[in-house]
Amino acid sequence: SQTIHQWPATLVQPVGSPLSLECTVEGTSNPNLYWYRQAAGRGLQLLFYSVGIGQISSEVPQNLSASRPQDRQFILSSKKLLLSDSGFYLCAWSVGIGSNTEAFFGQGTRLTVV
């Protein structure tokens, strides 16, 4: 069966520090991968998605970047965190291009920038 791992679960980082959140998927090949951010009491904002190794599409220009060094690994990074980067970050995956399947979410990372 397929599983998605996202870590760490919680993170407190000072302003100006770097960030690296990692997400890996098991049990599937060539998944579509996504990073979403959810501010407190708000909906899901798509940040990045990837349909293959090395392919990244950015939905919202901001202080973050994403990379996909391996088929089932998706990394969210920042060189210098801002207070506004605080939020709940969710990694998700789906299979197929153009097929009707749901996205499966990880358990999320609660990031607090202080």
Next chain:
Amino acid sequence: GESVGLHLPTLSVQEGDNSIINCAYSNSASDYFIWYKQESGKGPQFIIDIRSNMDKRQGQRVTVLLNKTVKHLSLQIAATQPGDSAVYFCAEMLSGGSYIPTFGRGTSLIVHP
């Protein structure tokens, strides 16, 4: 997404009542729709889906209704329980090309015992 910058609407119900959560989607060409449930501090979980060639689909205690004419989805929860308290999101998808689920604003459901 359309949910950015907007606080979530809230629906409060009594335990045992039926709940109806509504969602307006944006793309008339979307042909697949999903409802997710997100409990506090967790990632969204799949509840039920519906394709555009249907207008109703039933699951266990949940029913999704699709009205393509007005681009409206609803999620009906029968005999709502305290464990149903969560944020509920609808997502729309357009088949063909890269697959990107677009999420609605979300609704916070609070069930009072």
